[in-house]
Amino acid sequence: MIKVTNLAQTQIGNKAYHAYLMQQAGLNVPPFAVFRFDFFSDQAALEALRTFQQQFDRHQLNLSELSQALVAWAKKRFTGENLESVQAFLDAYDNNDQFAIRSSASLEDQADTSFAGQFQTQLNVTANGIPQAILNTLQSMYQPAALNYVLTHQIDLERLEMVIMLQEMIDSELSGVYFTANPQGILNEHVIVSGYGVGSGVVEDKVPTSMTVLHPSMDESKAIQVNLDTAYTETSPGAPQLSLEQMTALTHMAFKVESLFGKYLDIEFAFFENTLYVLQARPITTLPQAPIFILDNSNIVESYPGVSSPLTVSFVKEAYRQVFRGLAKRVLKQSDSQIEAYEPTFANMLAEVNGRIYYQIQNWYQLLQLLPFSKKIIPIWQEMLGVHHLEVPLMPVHLTWRDKGRVMLGIIKAFVNSPKAMDQLEDDFQQIQQRFKANYRPSANLSELRRLFDEIKVAVLEQWDITLVNDLYAFIYTALLNKATANQGVQAEIAGITQIESMKPMLSLNEIVKALREDENKAYQDRLFALKDDDIRDFLNKDSHKVTLMIRDFIDSYGDRAPGELKLETTTFRSQPSKLVKLLQKRLDNDLVKDIDDDSEAVVDNNKLNFMARFFKKQALKGIKNRESSRMNRTRIYGMMRTIFLTIGQRFVEAQWMDTVSDIYYLTMEEIFAMVDSGDAAKNLPQLIAERKYQMAIDRQLPAFNRLVYVGEIFNRHPVNIQGFDAEINAATILQGIGCSAGVVQAEVLVIEDLEKVNEFDSQGKIIVTRMTDPGWVYLLTSAKGIIAEKGSLLSHTAIISRELGIPSIVNVASVTRSLKTGDWVEMNGLTGQIRRLEKE
Structure with missing residues (x-):
């Protein structure tokens, strides 16, 4: 055997080469040496491998027979190997020192051929046992499972050469594998599988393991954030729970390894005496290749916080589909074929994962890219919705240039006419509301309720798409006003909308x-x-x-x-x-x-604004007021639908299909109306409801992920034994967000994570800290001194309501519900968006 001194990738295989590069980059890789077998460069050996291949291809040998022949052949060739170079390496160590024998085969750890788990790694090997361990690793290349992998990937036997890594053994106290993407198909999620002892126990399921899920990020200054608010661990009895220090060390290590080899890696690690060692790194080869689904909860989490019921999810997805289809009809008029091309987009504006509702944001971008001046509009849309990830994926366009021109003219026309159309929508909604009051009866039968639902749905969704145009109207004019006032005082300019x-x-x-x-x-x-x-x-x-x-x-x-x-x-x-x-x-x-x-109209001196700024302000206020009015009417529509579904639930209970009226929430809209139309209960309905209640209880234990990037397909998790992390993740004196309502106050913090556990007067004289709010929080905010939220933008509900109440507000403060705790004292500046910790009074 030859000790390789020229550690080039072509000489030592990817595994050893990666270890070498990590070592050179300052990562803590245990010392190792690399050895090649003499016989793989022997022409006779290559001829022998070709002969074995031909015998298999001609069906003269089956897989088992081929394996036996190659194992025997490898043993015979190994007996002729000169092991002096190996012994020379071992002379520097004591006889009692232990080593790990690892494979680094010629095609191992490549993007399309990982050979993960195929070749034998041997741990805790003493000097006397090294020759046999080397032989075992060599022969493992020809075991049936490995050979099947080779043949399945259409690799010729002569192309596969075993290279040996002889590495100092780390007798780890804790070890595992760090995946820089969830191998099931979530690209922006890191997964750590860990267990006590050495790595073979974890990989071979010989010890209890825990699985930690992280969504780490790197900010503009290259600082790495572990983000414990979206972290959790699934454990089994006897498995370790990683400490914050260990997770932080592992995450920093993973980002550094990614900087060397690119994204989506499988990294083996070990901890010994509180020191982190990196053992090997290779690409994850099990990830699906396409398509990509980008889910983002910016803004929509205000409307649908936490876990939503199957009924809500099904209703909301259909509502969004209809509204966006209505917008397409508005701007494309009679172009039914073009509308049909976008049907998959309309149907997937939203996605649900473990009961939480997300924008399928790539579909939003697909439609936004059809707008005139989309490169200018998209950043405004991102800012107003509080979207953190600003990259815009390129999406296919299904319109001809002629149709794109029609879209441009249609959008501009709808934009200009938006205020008048919103006034008409308000008048039409009053008629819809009166129609509901006239036709709804608590004693209505199922057919009558179905008919009323359809009437209201059609009447509303035929024209509700204009609210999307009005949102754009409000966003653009607020952004223009913000620019015209040089980002100073815009909060006061858009506050105090009479009778909002x-x-x-x-x-x-x-x-x-x-x-x-x-x-x-x-x-x-x-x-x-x-x-x-x-x-x-x-x-x-x-x-x-x-x-x-x-x-x-x-x-x-x-x-x-x-x-x-x-x-x-x-x-x-x-x-x-x-x-x-x-x-x-x-x-x-x-x-x-x-x-x-x-x-509550604020007294603002318009004389300080130039003509254009006054115009922008007038239009922005008009758009914001119409936006809030339409949202109140949307709330009333949902109230009508809630009333209809609860009454259907009452009829189902009377028919003895369900136990309680609230069981209706665990069914989808489609399931409910299938039962209404058939006049009969679904098969195994009690079991279905029980299963969904259980799943929602599990889903509530999962953190609310802000963004999920799936590849292949969107799927739900089915976690067990979930544990979260309660450690404080940001002890900085100063926290920064977006100031939305001016004012400086000092007060005690009240962190609200579950609104059901607080009432209006718990917030008396305090600064509320929460993930997000919606319009229904107005009753709680009236008694508070200020509001700080993790989510939101200048036009979020938190911002709108706080400005009208005259209390300072700051939104978009990352992980603030973990950085601050109930009882902390802070000073908040609603103009600058700065939060400063104070000593407790």
């Missing part, structure tokens, strides 16, 4: 509280708050007191406004009036609730 729809529920609620506080209504107040929850709905429907009428009007107008209001399974004031009565009682018991003037 998002504030009306709070104004109406305050009027009810004022009426309840009147002395003449003391007896009524006592009577109302003495009612049991089950009796409140009946009381509100029948009582004629003036306050009851005000409450009824409130529920009629704003009863669907609640946190998570676009999730059909959300409990609202309409579906559970007792929640409203409890809120009224709490507001009466608290004298510190902020009173809100119903004319």
Whole structure:
């Protein structure tokens, strides 16, 4: 055998060459030497391998017989090898030192031929056992499994040469494999499989293992963030739980190895005496090749936080399909063939993974790229929606240049006419609402409910696409205003929109509280708050007191406004009036609730703005106001649909198809209407509902991933024994986000992760820290001193509502719900977006 001193890739194989490059880059690779067999350069040996190949190809030998012949042949050739070079290497070590014998075959660890797990690695080998260990590794190249791999990949036997790595043994306390992409097909996810002891125990499933999932990132300054808010571990009894220090060390190591060899690697590692060693690195060869699906929860997570029910997911996906198809019809008019070409795009604007709803953002970009000036519009769209990943994938265009021209003219026309069209949409919605009130009956049968659903759906979705144009209208004019004011004071310019729809529920609620506080209504107040929850709905429907009428009007107008209001399974004031009565009682018991003037228009000196800036402001305010109004109406539409589905659920319970009305949420819209149309329950319906309840409970344990990049297909996870990470991930004194509502306040922090566990008065005088808000948070924000959110943009609900309430807000603060904890004290500047930690008072 020959010790190789020229460590070129062609001489030593990828595995050894990668180890050499990692060593040169400063990574902690255990010392090793590389040896080649003499006989592979012998012409007689190559002729022998060709003969074996021919015998197999001619069916003179089957796979087992070929393996036996080659193993015997390799042993015979090995007996003629001179091992002096190996012995010379070992002379530098003690007899008791141990080594690892690894393969580094000529075609091993390549992108299309990894040979992962095919060749034998031997650990803890002493000097006396090295000759036999080398022979074992050589012969492993000709075992049936390895030979099958060779022949399946159409590799000629003469092309395959075994090279041996003789490496100092690391008797690791913990070892494993770090994948820089999830091998199942998630490209932006890292997976660490680890177990106690040496690597063979992990790879061969001889020891309990844990699997840690990470979504690390690298910022513009090349700093690596581990992002514990999207990390979790699946463990088995007796398996290790990686520490933050170990995860950080592994992640930094992985990024460095990727800088050497490119993305999507399989890296073996070991820890010994708190030192991280890298053993080998190779490409992941099991990843599917195409297609790519990019899922992003920017902005949509405000509307659908957490896990959504199967009913909500199915309804929302269909609504988005119809709305975007309507937009295509608006701008393409009669070009049905072109609309048909985009049907797969319309049907996949959204995706659901483990109950969480995402934009399939590559499809959004596909449609945005059809817009005039798309290269200017897309960055504005990204900023206003709070999209962090700014790269824009190139998507296929299914339109001719002529049709693209028609799209441009259609969009420009729709854009210019957007304010007038939004006014018409508001008028039409009032008619839809009246139609629902006139036709809905709690006693309606299934056919009547199906008919009412279809009528409302068609009436709404025929024209709801104009709200997308209005969103673009608001985004563009806000961006132009921002630029015209040199990014200074734009928050004040777009605040104080008179009678903005998002504030009306709070104004109406305050009027009810004022009426309840009147002395003449003391007896009524006592009577109302003495009612049991089950009796409140009946009381509100029948009582004629003036306050009851005000409450009824409130529920009629704003009863669907609640946190998570676009999730059909959300409990609202309409579906559970007792929640409203409890809120009224709490507001009466608290004298510190902020009173809100119903004319909250901010006093802004327009004279300081030039003509263009004043024009941009006027249009931006118009777009924002229409955007908030349409979102309130959308909330009401979802309220109608919630009412219809709950009534269908009641009919299903009466038919003894389900146990409780709320079971309806665990069925998809298609499943529900199939049962309505057939007049019969689905087969195994109780089992299906039970399975979905269980799956949703599991899904809630998973972190909310901001972005997922799938390759091949989108799939759900089925985790077991999930453990999260509670370590603080950012102890910096200063945190930075996007300032959305001016003001500087100092206060105690209240971190809200589960809105069901807090009430309005928990936030009294505190700074709320959360992942995101939606319009239903208005009741909570009225008593807070400020709001900080991980998600959001200048036009998110957090920004809009805080500006109208006159409290400072900051959004887009990475991982702030982990950086800050309840009880911390901070100073927040809603103009600059800066957050500064303070000593606790």
